[in-house]
Amino acid sequence: MKILTLETTCDETAAAVVTDKLEVLSAVVASQDELHQRFGGVVPEIASRAHVERILPVIDEALRKANLKLADLDAVAVATTPGLAGSLLVGLTAAKALCVAHRLPLVAIDHLQGHIYACRIASGEEVFPCVGMIVSGGHSSLYRCQTAVDFEPLGGTIDDAAGEAFDKVASMLGLPYPGGPAIQAAAAAGSPQAYPLPRPLLNDTSRLDFSFSGLKTAVRYQIARPGTGEIDPSALSQQQISDLAASFQEAVVDCLVGKAELALQQTGLERLCVGGGVAANARFRERIDEMAKRCGVRLYIPPLALCTDNAVMGAIAVERLKRGLIAPLDIDVTPGLVRN
Numbered sequence: 001m002k003i004l005t006l007e008t009t010c011d012e013t014a015a016a017v018v019t020d021k022l023e024v025l026s027a028v029v030a031s032q033d034e035l036h037q038r039f040g041g042v043v044p045e046i047a048s049r050a051h052v053e054r055i056l057p058v059i060d061e062a063l064r065k066a067n068l069k070l071a072d073l074d075a076v077a078v079a080t081t082p083g084l085a086g087s088l089l090v091g092l093t094a095a096k097a098l099c100v101a102h103r104l105p106l107v108a109i110d111h112l113q114g115h116i117y118a119c120r121i122a123s124g125e126e127v128f129p130c131v132g133m134i135v136s137g138g139h140s141s142l143y144r145c146q147t148a149v150d151f152e153p154l155g156g157t158i159d160d161a162a163g164e165a166f167d168k169v170a171s172m173l174g175l176p177y178p179g180g181p182a183i184q185a186a187a188a189a190g191s192p193q194a195y196p197l198p199r200p201l202l203n204d205t206s207r208l209d210f211s212f213s214g215l216k217t218a219v220r221y222q223i224a225r226p227g228t229g230e231i232d233p234s235a236l237s238q239q240q241i242s243d244l245a246a247s248f249q250e251a252v253v254d255c256l257v258g259k260a261e262l263a264l265q266q267t268g269l270e271r272l273c274v275g276g277g278v279a280a281n282a283r284f285r286e287r288i289d290e291m292a293k294r295c296g297v298r299l300y301i302p303p304l305a306l307c308t309d310n311a312v313m314g315a316i317a318v319e320r321l322k323r324g325l326i327a328p329l330d331i332d333v334t335p336g337l338v339r340n
């Protein structure tokens, strides 16, 4: 079977063609980073308009690279939740139109389950059951993943997501959007011990939750003018920026790795699958790998291009098709963030 997969949950317009054997025949991602950069974050209306302009060229490109025509497809899959309402609608509308015109089954996929399934695709191995950890711009969540489509929430952020905190702290430091890669680059020349920052909820072993908004505020008060909350990134030296970036990154990584370890201990599961944009972070990858080895757990973490948003992870459609989970053509998007 050949499946066209679409991804438009946030600010990447992506399409891929995959097979039921999980072969990737093509993968295209049109990033909108440059459109949102001057605002320091994703502007939803700009994102949905850009998806409208890009979705058809991106689909064409995915088919061209796979050397296929629409008539060669067996199904169309699209992420319908979670995400920005307008962005999700563009992908779903395109998918429905293709399904109606070519009489194809529509598969509605969950973007978060897709992030974990990227581990299955990248490794070529069975990865379930596992602890699934999603660390992205909108989510920082832990799940017991019994199968590819059967997730039980264990915990998650009670305020900001890890990626969101990276983006907001980057903006405070005068670094560009998306903040994750910019903070990682700045941190390379900094000391993680330079600034004492909190590790919220890390020592609370009664819960598998995260909280990053206080950490973000703690960074602000390291650099705010005395007596005010105001900050001026241009007053910071390069060394201060690097030290703040390194100290912040280390605090986030401590929280993420600590709770992942706790989830493994509490569930007794022996596999850990990690997905989402923050899983592209080099320090996070180093530390989570160290932890998995120490705990004797098998770690699955996709290559960078499959950590950030992409359509290849839409191959999770194969699991839904196997179970006969075809979406009706009147299905709607389910926007928003998942907060367990």
Ligand code: KG4
Pocket (backbone or CB within 6 Å): 010, 135, 136, 137, 138, 139, 162, 163, 164, 166, 167, 178, 179, 180, 181, 184, 276, 277, 278, 279, 280, 281, 282, 307, 308, 309
């Ligand atoms: O999974 P993703 O592409 O989109 C969502 O579903 O949210 O994640 C985007 C997030 C952004 O917040 C971005 O700053 C972060 O992932 N990110 C990183 C890195 N690369 C992307 N965070 C830390 N270090 C990175 N290298």
Ligand code: ZN
Pocket (backbone or CB within 6 Å): 111, 115, 136, 137, 276, 277, 308, 309
């Ligand atoms: Zn994502």
